[in-house]
Amino acid sequence: MKDNFGIRLTGFVLLLIFCFGVSQGYSKDLHVKPDGTMRSIKQALLLSNNGDRIIIYAGRYTEGNIIVDKSVSLIGKDNPVIDGEGKGEIFTVTANDVIIDGLIIQNAGISYVQENAGIRLKEIERCIIRNNKLIRNFFAIYLAKSSDCLIENNEIQSAGTTESSSGNGIHLWSCRKITIKDNTITGHRDGIYFEFVKEGNIIGNVSEHNLRYGLHFMFSDSCMYSKNIFRDNSAGVAVMYTKSVTMTGNTFEHNWGPSSYGILLKDISDSEITKNVFIGNSTGLYIEGSIRMKIKNNEFIRNGWAIKLMANSYANIFSENNFIGNSFDVATNSRSNFSTFQGNYWSAYSGYDLDRDGVGDVPFRPVTLFSIITQQQPASLILLRSFFISILDVAEKMIPVLTPETLMDTKPMMRRIL
Amino acid sequence: MDGTAKILKFELQDVLRSKWMILYALFFLLLTEGLFRFGGNQSKVILSLMNIVLIIIPLVSIVFGTMYLYHSREFIELLLSQPIERKKIFWGVYSGLAIPLSAGFVLGVSIPSLMYGIHTSQEAGMMGMLIVAGVFLTFIFVALSFSISIRYEDRLKGLGLSILLWFFFAIMYDGIVLILIYTFGDYPLEKAMIGVSLLNPIDIARTLLLLQFDISALMGYTGAVFHKFFAGWTGMIISVVFLMLWVGIPLFSGQRIFNRKDF
Numbered sequence: 001m002k003d004n005f006g007i008r009l010t011g012f013v014l015l016l017i018f019c020f021g022v023s024q025g026y027s028k029d030l031h032v033k034p035d036g037t038m039r040s041i042k043q044a045l046l047l048s049n050n051g052d053r054i055i056i057y058a059g060r061y062t063e064g065n066i067i068v069d070k071s072v073s074l075i076g077k078d079n080p081v082i083d084g085e086g087k088g089e090i091f092t093v094t095a096n097d098v099i100i101d102g103l104i105i106q107n108a109g110i111s112y113v114q115e116n117a118g119i120r121l122k123e124i125e126r127c128i129i130r131n132n133k134l135i136r137n138f139f140a141i142y143l144a145k146s147s148d149c150l151i152e153n154n155e156i157q158s159a160g161t162t163e164s165s166s167g168n169g170i171h172l173w174s175c176r177k178i179t180i181k182d183n184t185i186t187g188h189r190d191g192i193y194f195e196f197v198k199e200g201n202i203i204g205n206v207s208e209h210n211l212r213y214g215l216h217f218m219f220s221d222s223c224m225y226s227k228n229i230f231r232d233n234s235a236g237v238a239v240m241y242t243k244s245v246t247m248t249g250n251t252f253e254h255n256w257g258p259s260s261y262g263i264l265l266k267d268i269s270d271s272e273i274t275k276n277v278f279i280g281n282s283t284g285l286y287i288e289g290s291i292r293m294k295i296k297n298n299e300f301i302r303n304g305w306a307i308k309l310m311a312n313s314y315a316n317i318f319s320e321n322n323f324i325g326n327s328f329d330v331a332t333n334s335r336s337n338f339s340t341f342q343g344n345y346w347s348a349y350s351g352y353d354l355d356r357d358g359v360g361d362v363p364f365r366p367v368t369l370f371s372i373i374t375q376q377q378p379a380s381l382i383l384l385r386s387f388f389i390s391i392l393d394v395a396e397k398m399i400p401v402l403t404p405e406t407l408m409d410t411k412p413m414m415r416r417i418l
Numbered sequence: 419m420d421g422t423a424k425i426l427k428f429e430l431q432d433v434l435r436s437k438w439m440i441l442y443a444l445f446f447l448l449l450t451e452g453l454f455r456f457g458g459n460q461s462k463v464i465l466s467l468m469n470i471v472l473i474i475i476p477l478v479s480i481v482f483g484t485m486y487l488y489h490s491r492e493f494i495e496l497l498l499s500q501p502i503e504r505k506k507i508f509w510g511v512y513s514g515l516a517i518p519l520s521a522g523f524v525l526g527v528s529i530p531s532l533m534y535g536i537h538t539s540q541e542a543g544m545m546g547m548l549i550v551a552g553v554f555l556t557f558i559f560v561a562l563s564f565s566i567s568i569r570y571e572d573r574l575k576g577l578g579l580s581i582l583l584w585f586f587f588a589i590m591y592d593g594i595v596l597i598l599i600y601t602f603g604d605y606p607l608e609k610a611m612i613g614v615s616l617l618n619p620i621d622i623a624r625t626l627l628l629l630q631f632d633i634s635a636l637m638g639y640t641g642a643v644f645h646k647f648f649a650g651w652t653g654m655i656i657s658v659v660f661l662m663l664w665v666g667i668p669l670f671s672g673q674r675i676f677n678r679k680d681f
Contacts, residue, residue, distance in 0.1 A: 256637045282637040304635030325462060327635035347462055373596070378640035379607035380599045382615055384632055385624060387473055388592035 027051040034059030041066055041074070041082070048072050050095075056080045056103065068093045068100075076102035076132075084108045084137070089116040099128045108137035110165050117142035117171070121149060129154060139167035140188065147176040151183060158187040160211050168193040168216075169207070172200065180205060190216040191233065198222055206231070213238050214255070217245070225250060236261040236281065245271040254280045261286045262303070268293065278303055284326070287313050296320050297417070305331050305371075309407075314338035320417050323347060323366070327384065330366035330407065331375060337407035341366065345413040353414045364412040367403045369396035421506035422513075425497070429514020432490075439518050442478065446526025454534040464544045467527065468627050471552045472620055476559045477584050479519060483563025484580040486515055488573045495681050508676045512564055512669065520556040524549055544630040551623040558619045558664045559584070565672035568679065591618045608643035619664040622657050 030044045030052060038044055042063050044054045050071040058078035065088050068074070072095075084090040084107045091100065098121075105118040118137035121127055123145045130152040134140040140156040143149060151170060160166025169185035172178060174196040184206040185191040191207030191214045194200060202225035207214035214230035217223070217239040224246040230237050236255035239245060245268065252262035262281040263273070269291040277299045278284035284303040287293070293316040300306035306326040307318075311334030318339065323329045324347045343359075351360040370389050373380050383389050396403055433439050449470065453463040487494075490511070497507050527549060536542045563580055570576040595614055599607060615621040628636065629649050636645040647653040 258637070258639045258642055260637065280633075282635070304632070304637060304641070325465065327632040377599045377603050378638070379603075379611050380596060381635070381638070381640050382611045382621075382625065382644055383592050383595060384628055384635065385468070386592040386621075387469070388589050388596070390469075391589070 027053055029053045029055055031055050031057065032061075033057040034061075045070065045072065050097075056082075065089045066091050068098055069095050071095045071097040073099035073101065074103065075099070076104070079104050079133070081106065084116075084118070086110070089114075089120060090137070091117075091119045093119065093121045093124060093127060096125045097127065098124070100130075100132060101128070102131045104133045104135065105140075106135040106137065108139065110138045110167075112164070115139050115142060115167060115171075117167070120144070121146045125149070128152070133157075137167070139171050140169050140185075142168075142171045143173070143175050143178060145174045146178070148178075149175075150179045150181070152179070152181045154183045156183060156185040156188070160187055160189060163189050163211050166211055169210070172197045175200065179203070184208075186210065190214075191230070192216070194218065194220040194223065196220065201225070203227055205229075208232050210234070215239075217242065220245070224248075229253065230255065230262075232256075233260075235259060236264060238264040238266070239268055239271075240264075240266040242267075243269045243271065246274075247272065247276060248274045249276065251277045251279070252281055252284070253277075256280075256282050258282075264288075265290045265293070272296075273298060277301070278306065283308050287316065289313060291315055293317070298322070300324065300326055300329075302326065304328065308332070309337075309339060310334075311336050311338070316340070317342070319343045320413075321345070322416050324416070328368065328371045328374075331371040332367055332404060332407065333375060335402070335404045337404040339407075341407065341409040343411045343413060344409050345416050346409065349412045349414075351412065358414050360412040360414055363408040363410045365397055365400065365403060365408045367407050368393045369402055372402050421502045422510045425502075425507060425510025426514050426517075429511055430518060433514060433518045438482065439522055442482075442519065443522035443526045446523055447529060450527050450530040451533075454530050460537065460541050464541065464548060465631055467548060468624075468631065471548060471555065472624055472627075473588055475523065475552050475555045476588060476620060477581075479516075479556045479559035480563045480566075480580045480584050481577070482519070483515060483560040484567045484576050487511070487564060487567040488576065498681060504677050505673065508564075508673050512560065516557050516560040519560065520553040523552050523556060527552070540630075544627075547627055547630050551627055554661045554665070555619065555623055558661065558668075561665050561669040561672065565668040565675070568672050568675050587618055587620050591621065595621075608640055612644065612647050616657070616660045619661060622661055622664075626654075626657055 030038060030048055032038050032041055032044050032054060040063055041056060041061060045068060048054060048070055053073045053075055056074060056076050058080050060081045060083055062083045062085055068091060081104045082090055086107045087109045090105050090108050100119060108116045108118045117139035118134040118141060119129055120142040125148050127149045129141060132154045134154060134156045136158050141151055156169045166189040168190040169188040169192060170180055171193045176198045179201045182204045186209045189211050191210045192202060194217045197220040200220060200223040204227045206229045208231040210233045213235050214233035215237040219241050221242055222244045227249045229251045231253040233255055234257050236252060255262055260282045262278040262284040264286045267289045271293055273295045275297045279301045281303045283305045284300045284307060286308045288310040290313045295318045298321045300321060300323045302325045305328045306323050307330045309330060309332050311332060316339040318341045321344045323344060329346060329348060346364050346366060349360060349364045351362040353360055369392050453466050531545055536545055562583060566579050567576045615625055625648055635641055
């Protein structure tokens with residue numbers, strides 16, 4: 001009997017503790033509906049505590065600037081629309097551990113004074129922004145001095161017409177350890193913008209039809225971007241003033257225009273460019289002032305210029321790349337060369353392989369006389385693929401007079417590298 | 419036009435019987451076949467074909483045309499003794515040579531391409547433009563050969579002049595253009611270059627083909643000017659009009675001489 005009571009008592013106490021625990025330590029859900037008891041997100045935020053979930057149901061919410069200053073999850077059910085009506089910012093997140101999931105956020109106001117964003121993360125940690133749709137915002141997602149955040153699976157679109165009246169898709173300034181994954185970004189100024197970011201990962205995103213760069217990357221050491229697609233951006237991708245960047249498995253496609261590049265590298269050192277595909281760009285890879293770059297296993301297909309290598313770059317190694325059907329394989333601005341080309345496949349190579357080891361017996365000089373002529377006299381581009389020019393190129397290949405003597409592939413491959 | 423049609427029919431039979439025409443078609447057939455089989459990727463094949471089209475077709479057309487006209491001189495004199503208008507004879511003989519030559523090229527190139535498959539619309543565009551350019555060049559250089567061989571009685575002189583003309587258009591002209599570019603390099607030359615390139619049929623064909631192959635190289639500062647002109651409808655129409663003029667002018671001047679000539 002006594003034992004029985006003891007068991008009951010402990011059971012009761014445990015139950016009490018459990019209930020207490022639930023009410024205190026476990027989060028509650030707040031439901032925001034256009035026709036419910038709670039009609040605005042601001043009101044829900046006011047009533048919420050850290051760790052609560054705010055469920056936002058379908059409807060249109062126009063609440064101006066919403067400041068999220070508690071660690072809550074904002075979760076959209078059936079695509080609720082948060083409309084900024086073209087005035088100011090929409091979400092400003094100032095608390096850690098915030099989750100924003102499944103919302104449609106549109107019309108953050110264009111401003112020439114402030115950088116209004118659809119979602120701004122301000123000096124915070126551990127936030128997750130995922131499955132949102134951001135439409136016609138000035139800036140879409142803006143991270144400043146934040147760390148350990150995840151931006152995943154968002155659809156970001158805008159219809160910018162001029163660079164000055166259009167902001168960036170995903171903008172990072174002075175951040176650490178941010179992962180940007182599987183987003184699609186179109187119609188912004190720069191698709192993804194990195195400035196003073198450390199240890200950022202950009203994976204599996206599609207950035208296309210942006211007004212300036214698909215990815216704009218500056219002063220951001222130790223970052224990695226892989227498996228992204230950068231297509232039809234009016235200036236391609238720019239990576240500048242950075243060291244230790246890994247660029248691998250990306251596709252740079254159809255970046256056309258007078259100053260358009262697959263990748264523009266300026267003052268980059270000790271970085272890797274591997275397994276990328278460059279198709280149909282005006283210039284595939286533009287390299288200026290870059291040191292100790294490893295460029296390996298890339299495909300350069302049907303670009304105007306596969307590589308433009310400026311002579312202020314040195315100790316770069318180009319190996320095992322495929323150069324197929326480019327109008328010009330390599331162009332340079334000097335007779336000096338301080339980089340190494342070895343073991344690449346060049347579709348323009350016409351040498352032989354007597355010992356059948358798969359390596360051509362005569363070196364290949366990728367810089368043609370004509371590429372030098374077009375550097376000096378751009379109008380001569382109209383003679384591209386002329387028979388006369390082919391004769392000149394062949395003559396120059398026999399006895400290099402104007403082309404850089406040391407810029408050659410001593411071990412050109414006979415077959416495409418798979 | 420009945421007379422022309424009859425002569426055309428006879429000429430066609432005559433030309434098809436000659437083994438040269440078969441060889442010409444076979445050359446393109448084997449070349450294209452070989453390129454597709456060993457050349458690897460499609461665009462490389464079409465690029466190699468482009469060089470052949472721009473060099474070989476003008477050469478064969480102008481040399482073969484000149485030789486053919488000298489060769490069939492007796493036949494033409496026989497025709498002239500008949501009550502047929504001279505104009506009709508001229509057109510019959512011309513089309514009797516230009517049509518089978520271009521047919522040989524078109525068949526030789528298109529059969530392997532269709533067999534190996536043109537996969538993308540881009541490749542189809544390249545191939546289509548290549549064939550159009552090849553046919554135009556055939557008609558132009560046969561016309562040039564006629565205007566030469568009718569003008570000069572001396573076979574050696576005529577043949578030499580034909581080869582010289584080919585050499586001028588295929589090689590020397592671009593050399594002169596390059597010298598011009600270096601001489602006047604300080605001026606904006608893009609528009610002038612478009613004009614200059616329209617004066618050489620091989621250059622027109624080449625620039626039209628460039629838009630299919632090297633479009634990405636043409637997107638730079640200078641290339642954009644060329645691209646804008648040649649890719650737009652007006653540029654395309656102007657190019658085709660100039661190509662037609664290149665067929666028409668030598669042909670009509672040839673015909674005029676042919677009408678007055680005392681055989």
